[in-house]
Amino acid sequence: MATSTTAPAAVAPSVREPRSRTRRGVRSNPLGWIFSAPYLVFIALVFAYPLGFAVYMSFHDYFFTAPGVTVPRPFVGLENYTAALTDPAVRQSFVNVAVFLVINVPLTVVLSLVLASLLDRAVHAKAFLRVSFYLPYLTSSVAVVGVWLFLFNGGGIVNRVLGPLAPDPSWLVNERWAMPSIALFVTWKGLGFYILLYLAALQNVAKDLYEAAATDGASRWQSFVNVTIPSLRPATVLVLILAIITGANLFTEPYLLTGGGGPNGASRSPVLVMYQEGIEQGQPGYAAAIGVLLVIGTLVLSYLSNRFAGGRES
Amino acid sequence: MSTVRQADGPVVRRARRRALVPALVGGLVLGIGALAFLFPFYYMVIGSLQREPDQSIAGAFPHPGNLTFSNYVTIDARLDLVRSVLNSGIFAAGVIICTVVFGALVGYALALLQWRGRGGVFALALLVQVVPFQLLIIPLYVLIARSYGLADNYLGMILPFAINSTAVIIFRQYFLQLPQAMFEAARIDGASELQLLTKIALPLIRPALVTVVLLTFIGPWNEFLWPFLITKRAELQPLAVSLANYLTNVANSTANPFGALLAGAVVLVVPVVVLFVIFQRQFVNADLSSGVKE
Numbered sequence: 088m089a090t091s092t093t094a095p096a097a098v099a100p101s102v103r104e105p106r107s108r109t110r111r112g113v114r115s116n117p118l119g120w121i122f123s124a125p126y127l128v129f130i131a132l133v134f135a136y137p138l139g140f141a142v143y144m145s146f147h148d149y150f151f152t153a154p155g156v157t158v159p160r161p162f163v164g165l166e167n168y169t170a171a172l173t174d175p176a177v178r179q180s181f182v183n184v185a186v187f188l189v190i191n192v193p194l195t196v197v198l199s200l201v202l203a204s205l206l207d208r209a210v211h212a213k214a215f216l217r218v219s220f221y222l223p224y225l226t227s228s229v230a231v232v233g234v235w236l237f238l239f240n241g242g243g244i245v246n247r248v249l250g251p252l253a254p255d256p257s258w259l260v261n262e263r264w265a266m267p268s269i270a271l272f273v274t275w276k277g278l279g280f281y282i283l284l285y286l287a288a289l290q291n292v293a294k295d296l297y298e299a300a301a302t303d304g305a306s307r308w309q310s311f312v313n314v315t316i317p318s319l320r321p322a323t324v325l326v327l328i329l330a331i332i333t334g335a336n337l338f339t340e341p342y343l344l345t346g347g348g349g350p351n352g353a354s355r356s357p358v359l360v361m362y363q364e365g366i367e368q369g370q371p372g373y374a375a376a377i378g379v380l381l382v383i384g385t386l387v388l389s390y391l392s393n394r395f396a397g398g399r400e401s
Numbered sequence: 402m403s404t405v406r407q408a409d410g411p412v413v414r415r416a417r418r419r420a421l422v423p424a425l426v427g428g429l430v431l432g433i434g435a436l437a438f439l440f441p442f443y444y445m446v447i448g449s450l451q452r453e454p455d456q457s458i459a460g461a462f463p464h465p466g467n468l469t470f471s472n473y474v475t476i477d478a479r480l481d482l483v484r485s486v487l488n489s490g491i492f493a494a495g496v497i498i499c500t501v502v503f504g505a506l507v508g509y510a511l512a513l514l515q516w517r518g519r520g521g522v523f524a525l526a527l528l529v530q531v532v533p534f535q536l537l538i539i540p541l542y543v544l545i546a547r548s549y550g551l552a553d554n555y556l557g558m559i560l561p562f563a564i565n566s567t568a569v570i571i572f573r574q575y576f577l578q579l580p581q582a583m584f585e586a587a588r589i590d591g592a593s594e595l596q597l598l599t600k601i602a603l604p605l606i607r608p609a610l611v612t613v614v615l616l617t618f619i620g621p622w623n624e625f626l627w628p629f630l631i632t633k634r635a636e637l638q639p640l641a642v643s644l645a646n647y648l649t650n651v652a653n654s655t656a657n658p659f660g661a662l663l664a665g666a667v668v669l670v671v672p673v674v675v676l677f678v679i680f681q682r683q684f685v686n687a688d689l690s691s692g693v694k695e
Contacts, residue, residue: 117493117516117517125507151543161490176557205431209431216434216435228623233445233666234441234448236659371540
């Protein structure tokens with residue numbers, strides 16, 4: 088399932104097929120389908136069908152019933168969509184997630200790129216550094232949320248260190264700072280995975296490019312800008328897209344860190360609204376429409392990142 | 402070596418000196434990074450051991466007079482730690498078993514069998530990873546909780562995660578690296594494909610198996626949203642869910658809410674950290690790098 092924990096590991100493996108001997112004339116082994124059958128059933132059941140079901144629901148006035156009971160669920164056309172788009176709470180949640188992405192995505196790309204390049208060149212304590220960078224990524228949001236609440240509450244150690252600079256009200260209960268604090272938390276939490284991605288990509292940067300740059304008298308900074316960054320472009324596109332998808336999925340952090348999207352809905356994310364409307368209020372059709380809108384937005388942003396950051400190659 | 406160094410001109414020496422400063426800055430940045438990543442975990446442990454929550458700067462260091470294990474007792478009384486950990490374990494184990502059994506089967510078919518549709522199934526495994534979960538939660542909830550009646554049921558918890566597609570891709574990647582000739586020889590000797598998979602392919606990719614198990618483990622172990630939606634009965638909730646419920650509902654009624662919360666957090670984090678530290682070399686080398694290459 089494409090959750091924030093498992094999804095990123097897709098890392099675009101070689102899409103090229105292994106050398107196929109199946110070209111015309113050679114028989115196709117029926118065991119291929121048999122071995123894949125459980126997986127295909129799983130995908131159909133847990134991905135394909137719900138995906139279609141979500142779109143179907145979003146066009147209907149759908150509500151929950153006991154199993155086996157049939158009730159009319161009338162087709163309502165775009166009603167759910169227009170309702171969602173005119174709902175100030177939904178609009179607010181989309182603005183919130185936009186704020187989140189504007190902070191989280193650039194910060195993620197820059198920090199993971201810098202830390203991965205430094206880690207790649209590091210000589211001492213490499214394993215230790217690697218483990219410490221991955222730790223937040225591997226641990227449960229629920230667990231680390233606990234510490235962040237402890238760190239960032241009104242009388243918390245962060246405010247004590249900042250002294251008069253601490254915002255009042257404190258970070259997570261401050262309308263202006265709630266969303267940026269969540270964005271910072273998610274960046275911190277996910278960074279390890281993106282560092283891992285960049286580290287792997289760095290192994291493939293042609294070494295002779297660095298040698299050529301060094302011969303031309305390029306400084307370390309110059310060769311970073313002119314060799315490393317362009318060579319890592321495919322990895323950067325991947326990081327951008329995964330960070331956008333993960334950000335659009337934001338739920339646990341506002342639910343727990345800011346007590347359900349507070350203060351005054353300043354940190355309520357679209358998925359949180361979907362949960363509140365769809366499951367708490369019993370309007371799954373409406374929630375599904377919000378979901379479809381969110382996915383369309385995510386796909387557009389992913390496409391744009393691929394288009395603009397992917398650049399010359401494609 | 403020394404003669405070579407003597408032959409270095411002043412330009413090279415200057416370049417070497419110039420490289421020293423960035424190296425120091427780099428080390429400093431890495432050090433600050435490591436501190437930023439590790440401090441919250443250190444603070445989690447410290448906070449979980451404090452009798453009285455001490456949020457002052459001095460409180461970041463352990464004080465013998467203020468140390469206690471009572472927070473662990475408190476959280477255990479509130480949400481039955483053993484039960485919660487057991488639920489998390491069942492959830493994770495179910496996912497791991499399904500992923501290893503069925504994931505290895507598909508991975509084998511994708512790597513070592515010749516059949517029409519192979520490319521399509523592989524593309525599907527990649528595609529599934531970008532399907533956003535947010536669109537699926539509502540229909541999945543309707544289907545699993547309402548239509549199948551699997552709310553408050555381990556099966557309902559496991560089902561959406563049952564086969565990890567990343568694991569499928571890792572299996573395929575590893576099976577592809579095995580020498581084809583070995584399989585041809587065994588086939589001529591009359592071994593069935595299932596025997597090839599269990600007797601030859603799987604034992605040969607043991608490091609990948611560790612990666613797959615570890616990677617598959619952290620998903621359900623840490624997962625909050627889905628089990629939170631599907632379980633309403635406390636006896637069935639995994640630790641991530643019961644701890645979150647404690648945080649949102651019960652925390653205020655406890656004497657030292659942070660202490661108990663952090664004690665629960667430590668219990669949730671420790672298994673992952675221990676497994677990762679033990680297997681970290683394999684984890685790093687195995688899957689992700691092989692995935693990105695090319």
